[in-house]
Amino acid sequence: MKLHVHIIAPYEAMLPIIKECTPLFPEMKICVSVGELQAGVDIALSNEFETDIFISRGTTAKLIKEAVKTPVIDMNITGYDMMRSLSSAANLSNKSALISFPDITTFAVSTIDLMELPISVFTIEHSDEIAPLIVDLKNKGYKQIIGDTITVKISEDYGLKGFLIHASKVTIIKVLEQARELYQYINRINIPSKIFEILAQKNYKNMVLLDNQNNIVYEHFSTLQFTSNLKNQLYILNTDIDLYKKKASKKYVEDENIVEIDGYYLSDFSYKLFKFNKHEQLLNQDGLKVHTENLYEPLIAESDQMQFILQQITTLYQRNEPILLIGEKGTGKNFISTYIHHEYEEGLLLTIDVEKYDIDKLEEIPLKNVRTIKFQNLALVKENHDKLSAYINRCINLKIHVFILLENDIQFEPFTCKDSNIVELPGLNERKEEISAFVQYFLSTFHEKYGTIAVKIKEESLSLLKETIYPFNLDDLRYIIKQIALNENSIVIKHETIEKVLNVEKLTLKALSFKGTLKEIEKEIIELVLKEENFNQSRTAERLGINRATLWRKLKE
Numbered sequence: 001m002k003l004h005v006h007i008i009a010p011y012e013a014m015l016p017i018i019k020e021c022t023p024l025f026p027e028m029k030i031c032v033s034v035g036e037l038q039a040g041v042d043i044a045l046s047n048e049f050e051t052d053i054f055i056s057r058g059t060t061a062k063l064i065k066e067a068v069k070t071p072v073i074d075m076n077i078t079g080y081d082m083m084r085s086l087s088s089a090a091n092l093s094n095k096s097a098l099i100s101f102p103d104i105t106t107f108a109v110s111t112i113d114l115m116e117l118p119i120s121v122f123t124i125e126h127s128d129e130i131a132p133l134i135v136d137l138k139n140k141g142y143k144q145i146i147g148d149t150i151t152v153k154i155s156e157d158y159g160l161k162g163f164l165i166h167a168s169k170v171t172i173i174k175v176l177e178q179a180r181e182l183y184q185y186i187n188r189i190n191i192p193s194k195i196f197e198i199l200a201q202k203n204y205k206n207m208v209l210l211d212n213q214n215n216i217v218y219e220h221f222s223t224l225q226f227t228s229n230l231k232n233q234l235y236i237l238n239t240d241i242d243l244y245k246k247k248a249s250k251k252y253v254e255d256e257n258i259v260e261i262d263g264y265y266l267s268d269f270s271y272k273l274f275k276f277n278k279h280e281q282l283l284n285q286d287g288l289k290v291h292t293e294n295l296y297e298p299l300i301a302e303s304d305q306m307q308f309i310l311q312q313i314t315t316l317y318q319r320n321e322p323i324l325l326i327g328e329k330g331t332g333k334n335f336i337s338t339y340i341h342h343e344y345e346e347g348l349l350l351t352i353d354v355e356k357y358d359i360d361k362l363e364e365i366p367l368k369n370v371r372t373i374k375f376q377n378l379a380l381v382k383e384n385h386d387k388l389s390a391y392i393n394r395c396i397n398l399k400i401h402v403f404i405l406l407e408n409d410i411q412f413e414p415f416t417c418k419d420s421n422i423v424e425l426p427g428l429n430e431r432k433e434e435i436s437a438f439v440q441y442f443l444s445t446f447h448e449k450y451g452t453i454a455v456k457i458k459e460e461s462l463s464l465l466k467e468t469i470y471p472f473n474l475d476d477l478r479y480i481i482k483q484i485a486l487n488e489n490s491i492v493i494k495h496e497t498i499e500k501v502l503n504v505e506k507l508t509l510k511a512l513s514f515k516g517t518l519k520e521i522e523k524e525i526i527e528l529v530l531k532e533e534n535f536n537q538s539r540t541a542e543r544l545g546i547n548r549a550t551l552w553r554k555l556k557e
Contacts, residue, residue, distance in 0.1 A: 010036040058148035091444040093144035161296040206276035287356025327425030330473030337403040347371030428473040442481040452485040
């Protein structure tokens with residue numbers, strides 16, 4: 001019988017590393033989930049019966065230990081993990097702090113001193129010290145906090161960027177070896193009890209059992225997350241069930257889905273059983289998005305040109321004038337407008353995509369807490385121009401800031417009365433001096449997201465990227481750096497890795513030349529549209545007005 005190990009990773013970037021290690025332990029059945037803090041506990045509780053050993057990290061591992069009876073192994077950070085992660089974190093912000101317990105900070109101080117990294121270190125003795133310390137650091141101008149899952153979560157709650165110290169392949173192998181050694185000391189689970197539990201789980205995909213003191217004695221969720229809100233709804237329904245009313249039900253909206261809760265009183269045991277069923281989506285606001293997430297990406301505007309543009313946008317925004325933000329695809333229109341909102345407002349940011357949202361329903365949108373609205377795809381508006389202009393003016397009168405995001409000013413002819421507020425963003429090919437900063441940021445981001453190794457690039461290698469033309473601007477550069485990071489196995493990127501990736505992408509990473517025969521120009525257009533649609537042939541064929549068979553034939557010609 002195989003050892004059943006369930007690794008609950010606190011972040012997704014750990015998954016590719018775990019996948020590499022799994023074949024090294026054929027005697028184990030290794031399951032992997034992603035969940036931090038209470039989410040990790042919920043995963044452990046729902047999988048406890050079929051798991052012999054849980055593996056997690058930091059505070060999440062500690063919480064799981066308190067919640068389950070199954071053994072839990074905590075991953076320990078290695079010196080290599082610390083060096084690589086701290087180096088990457090330093091690239092994301094020049095005002096960073098590491099907060100942790102003495103066993104981490106002692107080694108971190110030596111690493112930071114050795115590598116001469118601009119990171120401050122603060123040692124705590126208890127997790128209760130984290131929140132007030134973060135508040136103090138935020139007031140002192142710190143932008144990024146490095147630590148474990150609870151530290152990162154608290155940092156993000158207070159509007160700072162949190163950075164987790166990543167685990168390496170060596171760390172994963174070591175903890176799996178510990179699980180193998182521990183397995184021989186584990187008492188086997190009672191087989192009959194396990195059989196009956198499996199039968200119950202087949203009949204009830206999501207269920208909770210309360211004892212006569214209303215304590216949760218068992219829970220199982222396979223198609224839902226047992227969130228705190230859902231738990232509150234359970235206890236509200238619980239008050240309607242007793243010896244005389246043995247059944248009750250209610251409906252609740254959770255994550256835009258209807259959840260129906262049915263409760264039953266089991267009089268023979270004085271227990272209560274609750275089952276949960278998730279129904280189809282109830283709320284569907286296609287083309288309308290409310291942004292509630294924090295913005296962690298830094299604004300890179302090192303050139304005099306971008307500094308001037310940023311000041312221009314800021315001035316118009318503070319005067320509450322509508323801003324026509326014009327720029328090619330990938331120039332950062334969406335990000336800059338979001339950045340400005342986060343810098344100067346605390347209310348809601350709303351995006352309205354008129355390609356998907358019915359203009360006739362604009363007046364139905366509640367604007368009470370909205371402070372900024374971004375309009376997208378106004379080029380597609382063929383009628384109702386007066387209604388749209390009136391709505392924009394209404395927003396301005398309500399002191400709501402308005403951004404209109406366009407790819408060129410010709411698209412916005414019906415609204416020429418606002419031409420004085422046009423701000424044009426330059427393409428990346430006009431901002432070559434900022435490529436270095438973007439590259440470093442993208443490398444650090446991919447390290448954090450995917451666990452890639454590369455975090456540095458030499459100046460002579462950087463020149464290759466500066467000489468490249470990027471028709472889709474930052475979208476192209478981000479894609480190229482992602483491919484480089486995924487193909488590099490060293491901390492410092494090798495020159496040949498960049499050359500290899502650029503050679504592979506050179507067919508699509510180019511602007512239209514309009515040179516050659518009609519057939520050559522046609523193929524050039526097809527390749528660019530294909531790249532813009534992320535190589536989805538169905539969407540490309542639809543945009544070009546041809547079927548997939550014709551598209552395939554033209555690509556082969």
